[in-house]
Amino acid sequence: MKKLYAFVMLGLLSGVSHAEGLWYVSISPGAAVVDNDDFKSGSVFQIYGGYQFTPYLGLETGTTLFDKFAAKSDDRIYIQGYGQSFGVTGHVPIKRIVLNGGAGLYGWRMEAQAGNDKIGEDQGVSPYVSVGVDVILPANMSIGGGSYFYSDVSGTDILTFNIHYGFRF
Amino acid sequence: MRYQKQWRCLVAWWLVATVVSGCDLSSSTIGEDRVATDDMDATIRVEARDATVTEVWAQLRDMNISSDNVYVTLGQDSFRASTVGDFSTLDFSDDLFGNVGDLSHDIKRLHAEGDIDPEKYSARFPGDYVGRTFTVSFTRKGKRTSAPLSTVVMPEGFTLDGPATDQMFSLANDDIVVTWSPVTTNSADAMFLNVSASCANGRSYEHDFEASGDPLVVDPGTRTITTGELNLAFAGIIPNCNVTIMVVRSRLGILDPAYGQGSITARQERQVRVLLVP
Numbered sequence: 001m002k003k004l005y006a007f008v009m010l011g012l013l014s015g016v017s018h019a020e021g022l023w024y025v026s027i028s029p030g031a032a033v034v035d036n037d038d039f040k041s042g043s044v045f046q047i048y049g050g051y052q053f054t055p056y057l058g059l060e061t062g063t064t065l066f067d068k069f070a071a072k073s074d075d076r077i078y079i080q081g082y083g084q085s086f087g088v089t090g091h092v093p094i095k096r097i098v099l100n101g102g103a104g105l106y107g108w109r110m111e112a113q114a115g116n117d118k119i120g121e122d123q124g125v126s127p128y129v130s131v132g133v134d135v136i137l138p139a140n141m142s143i144g145g146g147s148y149f150y151s152d153v154s155g156t157d158i159l160t161f162n163i164h165y166g167f168r169f
Numbered sequence: 170m171r172y173q174k175q176w177r178c179l180v181a182w183w184l185v186a187t188v189v190s191g192c193d194l195s196s197s198t199i200g201e202d203r204v205a206t207d208d209m210d211a212t213i214r215v216e217a218r219d220a221t222v223t224e225v226w227a228q229l230r231d232m233n234i235s236s237d238n239v240y241v242t243l244g245q246d247s248f249r250a251s252t253v254g255d256f257s258t259l260d261f262s263d264d265l266f267g268n269v270g271d272l273s274h275d276i277k278r279l280h281a282e283g284d285i286d287p288e289k290y291s292a293r294f295p296g297d298y299v300g301r302t303f304t305v306s307f308t309r310k311g312k313r314t315s316a317p318l319s320t321v322v323m324p325e326g327f328t329l330d331g332p333a334t335d336q337m338f339s340l341a342n343d344d345i346v347v348t349w350s351p352v353t354t355n356s357a358d359a360m361f362l363n364v365s366a367s368c369a370n371g372r373s374y375e376h377d378f379e380a381s382g383d384p385l386v387v388d389p390g391t392r393t394i395t396t397g398e399l400n401l402a403f404a405g406i407i408p409n410c411n412v413t414i415m416v417v418r419s420r421l422g423i424l425d426p427a428y429g430q431g432s433i434t435a436r437q438e439r440q441v442r443v444l445l446v447p
Contacts, residue, residue, distance in 0.1 A: 038270030069266075071273035074249055079265050112261060112269045114253075120261030120268065155264035 025049040030162030042069040044160045058089045083108030102130040110154045122154040142166035206314040211431030217297040225250040226291035240288030245310040248279035321422025321435040329439040337444045345394040352388040368410035376402035408447040415440040
């Protein structure tokens with residue numbers, strides 16, 4: 001564990017000392033599935049931005065909205081929610097392709113609806129991890145895809161599959 | 170000339186096939202998109218035959234068609250039955266996916282019963298749900314009016330104490346004494362007996378008997394079907410019959426006013442088979 005910590009810190013510090021920082025923003029629509037057989041998949045929309053201290057490491061924050069995980073037995077019963085994430089990111093640039101990974105915490109608020117009635121509300125903080133790949137396009141644009149895994153959001157794990165449309169500056 | 174003859178033959182076959190299919194005496198159906206909700210006659214039943222399973226079923230008829238056996242089939246519209254009760258009283262504050270997932274088990278979509286009864290829509294719930302309110306909602310796509318709130322409460326269950334299964338009765342000499350317990354004192358309930366016979370001569374008979382002759386007594390707990398009543402109800406009955414006696418405790422619910430007419434009832438049903446000989 002100490003070796004891993006030292007490796008990360010070394011990478012971070014070496015990056016800060018050798019490279020200029022990079023800002024980026026991205027919008028990321030996609031689909032989300034929950035680890036609960038009683039619900040259908042839902043949709044997810046993320047908008048996030050970050051700063052890369054080095055080509056390899058950065059910090060990222062984003063807003064994530066989950067829309068309507070409907071109960072399989074009745075579409076009128078569903079759960080939806082939103083939240084804010086903060087995490088560290090790792091990047092591996094290979095020419096115009098960048099492999100991404102991340103981990104952090106996601107503060108969320110979820111709401112359950114049955115028709116017009118609100119039948120529940122919950123909030124909390126959960127860990128998440130992410131992986132993805134982006135292709136750097138001309139004019140500082142990027143496009144790619146990836147996946148987020150949120151652990152234990154109001155009683156279930158959520159896995160997303162996203163498309164990224166980004167801008168780097 | 171030869172081809173003309175073949176064409177005539179084909180047309181004749183087509184006509185015969187059309188007439189035969191049109192003369193199906195069992196039942197026929199029409200699509201739901203042709204019928205407004207206030208032209209629908211809804212029959213909705215919640216039935217428990219024991220403490221393990223409760224079945225909800227629904228059928229729709231077009232009130233504009235006089236025939237009793239023309240039913241409305243559902244396309245994009247749907248029936249759902251729920252035992253959840255009033256959603257507005259719920260307020261989960263943690264484990265939303267677990268709690269709402271469990272809740273969703275108490276809501277079921279009614280499905281057509283295959284080729285046997287394609288216009289009858291049903292779903293099964295585990296248990297007898299005594300005292301629980303069933304809500305059956307009919308949701309229509311587009312601008313058609315939905316009927317979201319037909320409700321009924323399941324009455325108390327009971328046990329059929331007699332007669333014994335396959336007990337033998339003589340049509341000439343034996344009255345059939347049917348007993349059940351516990352009795353209900355709920356004036357919202359109605360008790361009756363449905364007796365159906367399948368006889369050796371290949372014929373079937375069915376008749377309903379009131380449980381009590383006294384309108385002030387909701388549930389006497391016993392009913393004697395006399396030989397005279399049997400002979401009268403099943404005129405011309407030939408003994409050597411398998412007779413199914415079903416005791417029914419029925420409670421009327423409130424049908425959504427969007428329907429033209431109909432009813433929603435919850436029933437506890439218990440039945441026994443006996444043998445009827447000369």
